[in-house]
Amino acid sequence: MTVTTERHTGLLVGERTMSTEELRALLTQKYAFIDRKWDLVFWVTATFVVGAACFITYILFAGDWDFWTDWKDRLWWPTVFPASAIIIASALQYIQWRAWRFPTGATYTAVCAWLVVYIGRALWWTGMHDYPFNFIWPQTLVLGGILMDMVLLLTRSYILTSLIGALVWELAVWGTNYIMLWPFLQPTEWMGHIMTLADVQGNAFIRTATPEYLRIVEVASLRTFVGETQYVSILFGATLCFLAYWVGQFIGRYLAVWPIGKFIKTP
């Protein structure tokens, strides 16, 4: 094999690029004790921490806009929810791309988070507290994850993924969930007032510790931008997604990967 016939994979090993043949030899090499069970155990058991991390991040930064249909407004929901959900997706994207060159981190995170939130909503919110599922349905991040992973695969660049992928994530997360929200935005008359079906749900199902005066929807004067509120919010949300993507990169780089082989010296 000559250097000129080598096909390069782009996988850096030290200061040189590994050839396809070298990579193939590495992948087909037989190792004692190393089999697919390790992969399976990792992918299954990491589900818990990844799903929980993504869930707790967006639930405590933007959970109120996630729980209820009547909180999903034009102004705050597309601004804060996608940005808080991208953080762990970005961290996992870094970890999986760095470890295996798998462009799967965001999708994996989205699926794990969906499992966590679905179990919670079904068991506690509906099972115990009797809220109808169409009032508290879990949002999906899966399409956003797939598209953001595609951006990483095509660009092979975290910087470009943060710029393009974050915008794609924002649009996909908002778009897919907006389809589910759409039926609840239909206008209706209730006790002499015109409101959405989502508003009716919020009034019909009492939340004693979250009274109406706490509902943060359409707050601020952006709603005076007639017909443009949502688009301004989405663009601002994409900007926040870009920033939050790098928060996730920090977690992936310095909390998940950097500690390998590092010790705090004790006297």
Next chain:
Amino acid sequence: MSTAPVARTGLRTGVRAYGPTDWLGGWRALFIGSALMTLPFVGLTIWSFMWWTAGFDKTHPDFTTYWYRLFQAEIVAVFAIAAVWWGWLIRSGRALAKQAVVTTAEKVRRVAVFWAYIALSSMILYWMAGYWPNWDGAWHQTLVRDTALTPPHITMFYFTFPMGIVTSVATYIYGATRLPELYSLRKGVHWAFFLLIIASVLETMQVAFNEFGHAWLVVEEIFAVPYHWPFVTYGWLAGGIFALWGETVLYLFRVAKEHAQLQGGEVAAQERYAA
């Protein structure tokens, strides 16, 4: 990773019926540990569904019967579990440290068991940050917040959070005593363990700030209030768990390489003898 049928032949220790990477061999700890970890939370869930209506009012006698007693039992249980689990790990670890030679198969088995411990740490983080917060949200947004001892808090803050500390410390003790090439205390405290343990410690301590914030700033339950945010940022520290997975994978490759060299040496010796 590639499959390796060569691994199993002739490499069992002889005293164990299954190989280090057989489901019933090294991975058995994963199944037993997962079942043991799940059991108390299934029990607490059933308890919660049965007696949640007794938890509305802390001044009611039923609250004392069903929830305050549970709170007390949890505190006792956490200390008892920590004492037994950590004590067994340290005691058996000291005995293992006296072994002069550790076979390759045993090294691999210990990594598999270590992964079971990491899995338990992952699971407890789910119970801490995924499972109970759902009930906490459902409860506080719709019912009441009269004290720090509401039913979702009793299951989450006073059992699950401390169990996070117990589990992550147990994982550290296992690593330090069974995988000294990686995590020997002589090298210092590994950063990944420090991050994993401190995440659970800070989460538990954050409970106080949370209650303080609710008493002082916003009594009602807006989930996005700033005094909830430390729960998130402290939780991020648990990202150190990935360093444990990554580090042990690299170690496995090293062990496999050493094993291959040993095997190669044996083959070469046999060839010389045959010649």
